[in-house]
Amino acid sequence: MNKIIAERYELIDIIGQGGMADVYLANDTILNRTIAIKILRTSLAKDPIYIARFQREASAAAALSHKNIVEIYDVGEDNDQYYIVMEYVPGRTLKELIAKRGALHVMEAIDIMKQVLSGTARAHQMGIIHRDLKPQNVLVSSSGTVKVTLTQFTQTDVIMGSLHYLAPELARGEKATVQSDIYALGIVFYELLRGQVPFNGESPVNIALKHMQEDLPSLREFNPSIPQ
Numbered sequence: 001m002n003k004i005i006a007e008r009y010e011l012i013d014i015i016g017q018g019g020m021a022d023v024y025l026a027n028d029t030i031l032n033r034t035i036a037i038k039i040l041r042t043s044l045a046k047d048p049i050y051i052a053r054f055q056r057e058a059s060a061a062a063a064l065s066h067k068n069i070v071e072i073y074d075v076g077e078d079n080d081q082y083y084i085v086m087e088y089v090p091g092r093t094l095k096e097l098i099a100k101r102g103a104l105h106v107m108e109a110i111d112i113m114k115q116v117l118s119g120t121a122r123a124h125q126m127g128i129i130h131r132d133l134k135p136q137n138v139l140v141s142s143s144g145t146v147k148v149t150l151t152q153f154t155q156t157d158v159i160m161g162s163l164h165y166l167a168p169e170l171a172r173g174e175k176a177t178v179q180s181d182i183y184a185l186g187i188v189f190y191e192l193l194r195g196q197v198p199f200n201g202e203s204p205v206n207i208a209l210k211h212m213q214e215d216l217p218s219l220r221e222f223n224p225s226i227p228q
Contacts, residue, residue, distance in 0.1 A: 004029070006078040009037050009085060020044060025088065028073075035073060036089075040082040051082060058084050060128055061150040068119030070139065070149045086149075091142045094135035094188070103195035106226055112138075113189050115146035120185065123150060124178050131176045133184035134165045135191060163207045164197040171208040193219055193226060 001011045001024075009026045015036065016023035026037045044050050055075065062072040074085035094112070098104070104112070116138055123130060130137075130150065139147045163171075167183035170176060191197050198217050199210040219226050 034088045036086045038084045066122040068115045070147045089139040091140050094138040104192050109192035119148040134162050168212040
């Protein structure tokens, strides 16, 4: 790609795209190590309120150090490009693991959730609410270590999180809380044990209504060996 950010980070390849930012595999030319760098979309880089929030939340996340959270090395701006430099975790997302294998064994699912919960609990202790917990934002390294990515920055006037994992109160437009993160983690655990999310629908509204109005489909009907 031959593009260098902040006279230091050499972009190698794009490895992820979202509504707010793109993620690149890159090389830190000073420390000579492979990193991931998330670059904010240009359209958002013109909003001073959003930029202030982006920098505040990125700095808060950078203060976290936990074995189950993707480490943030640097936060900055270069020619109106706002970026976050992160630990590169070779492996796959939890979503990719579920897509490949389907429902996981109960003990493996519990081991993964213990690691996800450990990282999330640390973030909550530091006053950070994730707002977008889902398997796509959980990385499983080649050694089996699970790491949560924290930098899921979203505009405050947009409902945060993917609808399949969205707590009912968020669908009603209420503020994200620790409890809404916990709800999302429950849905992730369900998906690990079932191989699919509990609710699907023809439209976003349909999915949100199911979360608000229906009980979760029974996991034990799907697999009676799952402990009550």
